[in-house]
Amino acid sequence: MNSLPENYRAAGDDELTARIEAVKKRMGKRLVVLAHHYQRYEIVSLGDYIGDSYGLSRIAAKSAEAEYIVFCGVRFMAEAARTLCRPEQKVYLPNLSAGCPMADMASVEQVNEAWESIKQVCPSSTIMPISYMNTLTELKAFTGRNGGLICTSSNAEVAFKWAFERGEKLFFFPDQHLGRNTSKRMGLKPEQVYLFKPDSQISKTDQQAIIAAKVILWPGYCYVHTKFTKDHIDEWRAREPKVKIVVHPECRQEVVDGADAVGSTAFIVRYVETAAIGSTIAIGTELNLVSRLARTHTDKNIFELSGESCAICSNMFRTSLADLCYTVENLDTIPQIMIDDEIKTDARTALERMLEIGG
Ligand code: SF4
Numbered sequence: 001m002n003s004l005p006e007n008y009r010a011a012g013d014d015e016l017t018a019r020i021e022a023v024k025k026r027m028g029k030r031l032v033v034l035a036h037h038y039q040r041y042e043i044v045s046l047g048d049y050i051g052d053s054y055g056l057s058r059i060a061a062k063s064a065e066a067e068y069i070v071f072c073g074v075r076f077m078a079e080a081a082r083t084l085c086r087p088e089q090k091v092y093l094p095n096l097s098a099g100c101p102m103a104d105m106a107s108v109e110q111v112n113e114a115w116e117s118i119k120q121v122c123p124s125s126t127i128m129p130i131s132y133m134n135t136l137t138e139l140k141a142f143t144g145r146n147g148g149l150i151c152t153s154s155n156a157e158v159a160f161k162w163a164f165e166r167g168e169k170l171f172f173f174p175d176q177h178l179g180r181n182t183s184k185r186m187g188l189k190p191e192q193v194y195l196f197k198p199d200s201q202i203s204k205t206d207q208q209a210i211i212a213a214k215v216i217l218w219p220g221y222c223y224v225h226t227k228f229t230k231d232h233i234d235e236w237r238a239r240e241p242k243v244k245i246v247v248h249p250e251c252r253q254e255v256v257d258g259a260d261a262v263g264s265t266a267f268i269v270r271y272v273e274t275a276a277i278g279s280t281i282a283i284g285t286e287l288n289l290v291s292r293l294a295r296t297h298t299d300k301n302i303f304e305l306s307g308e309s310c311a312i313c314s315n316m317f318r319t320s321l322a323d324l325c326y327t328v329e330n331l332d333t334i335p336q337i338m339i340d341d342e343i344k345t346d347a348r349t350a351l352e353r354m355l356e357i358g359g
Contacts, residue, residue: 008322013042016321020046023328031328032066034059034081036073037265038286038316041295043072043324052265053077053133054152054354060084060091061355068092068331072319074100075337079137080150082337083347084355091337094323098315100134105220106174108138110198114218115146117202118171121210128167130159131350132175134222139173141343144350151354153249153264156182158357160215169213174220181249181256183215195219225250227311228284233258236282236305245305246271247284255284265289275300287312 008016024031024046034056035047044050049059053073060069060081069091071078078093085091118127129148131139140150147166151159160182163170172179176195183193194213197206210216228251236243246261246268256262261271268285275281277299283290284305294302304311327334339347 004322004326008326011322011325013321016325017042017046020321020325020328024048027068027328029065030067031070031331032059032063032068033070033324033328034072036077036316037269037289037292038313039072039319040288040317041292042321043319044292046324047072052152052154053080054154054264055266057081057084057133057152057351058355063089070094070324070327071337072324074098074103074315076100076103076134076136078337079339080133080140080351082339083137083140083344084351090331092327092331092334093337094327095319096335098318100315102174102220102222103134103136106135106139106218108136108142111139111142111173111218114196114198115142115171118169118196118210118216121202121207122169125169126167127169127171127216128163130163130170130172132156132173132178133354135174137339137347138343140350141346144346144348144353148350149353149357150350153178154266155354155357156249157185159354160186162353162357164214170215172215173218175222175250176217176219177221177226177252177256178249179215179217180253181251181262184253188214193217222250224286224311224313225284226252228252228255228305230254230258232282232284232306240280240282243280243282244275245282245284247305251284259284269293272297272300272302285311286316288316 033048035044035050037052057080061084069081071081071093078091082091129143129146131143131150133150133152149159156178192214194209194216196216196218225248233245245259247255247259249262272293280301282303282305287304290304
């Protein structure tokens with residue numbers, strides 16, 4: 001963070017690490033540091049828990065002894081932790097500028113407008129909203145208020161099944177690729193999946209497509225996971241016939257279709273851990289995670305799938321050791337993550353439905 005005091009900006013990594021470790025030791029279980037898999041290596045090394053957004057939200061909900069929860073990730077993750085933990089617990093995001101561009105692709109106004117339009121087109125259908133974890137807290141609240149739930153890439157299929165038991169159509173936002181890939185895994189045909197066009201008039205053709213659809217998708221996407229292409233897969237298979245390709249479901253459908261395995265960040269970590277020694281694995285997900293897996297599993301050959309396009313999440317990369325050190329050394333004086341009570345109640349309902357269905 002540019003606004004950090006000089007003594008944090010000038011300190012070297014070894015000094016910052018030692019200072020963070022000293023605070024953690026002094027505070028014991030009163031302080032919990034959560035680190036997302038896409039954080040820098042040195043931040044992950046200091047996490048009490050490392051995981052994806054699903055795993056870490058479960059931990060945040062269960063960290064009963066912690067007075068302070070520091071979430072090294074992006075804003076929607078820290079807000080989900082704030083929503084799930086007890087009111088007296090304090091939640092922090094070490095770099096407040098770390099957002100998620102995909103989450104910002106669906107505004108509250110746009111989604112509300114879309115919801116009303118879809119209901120007008122299908123007045124007699126029960127429509128269930130499902131919000132991806134990567135979304136604004138206000139939209140999680142919208143989902144909770146309207147009977148829906150949150151999902152992550154770990155449990156999207158279970159969430160879709162849950163919603164189809166309660167409604168005829170699903171309205172899923174904001175990641176079109178996770179929505180499309182999950183719909184296909186559940187046996188839906190392309191014509192049963194409609195990509196909504198926000199901010200434009202719904203034509204007669206669109207109306208018919210919405211009526212025919214089982215799943216209505218928002219046109220959001222992750223700029224990191226959509227960097228991977230089918231060409232990258234073809235090049236790998238031509239060069240290394242024994243390669244195993246594993247990708248995240250935020251990748252485009254043709255990439256998911258061409259892979260040997262697809263799954264959440266936690267799934268990818270397990271895939272690498274359980275692969276045979278000597279395996280060659282090309283991974284379609286964020287570079288910091290792939291680099292850490294390669295560094296940890298030196299008995300396997302681990303590569304990033306594109307090899308060229310630098311699939312790095314610059315938002316995850318924003319959190320530095322200096323940010324983390326500043327946060328843990330100033331817990332009682334710096335701003336916590338706060339959410340309006342009314343929004344929190346509805347968002348919590350949607351998040352708790354997700355935790356109930358499991359992954
Ligand atoms: S990797 Fe993609 S979805 Fe995840 S925080 Fe970065 S931009 Fe958002």
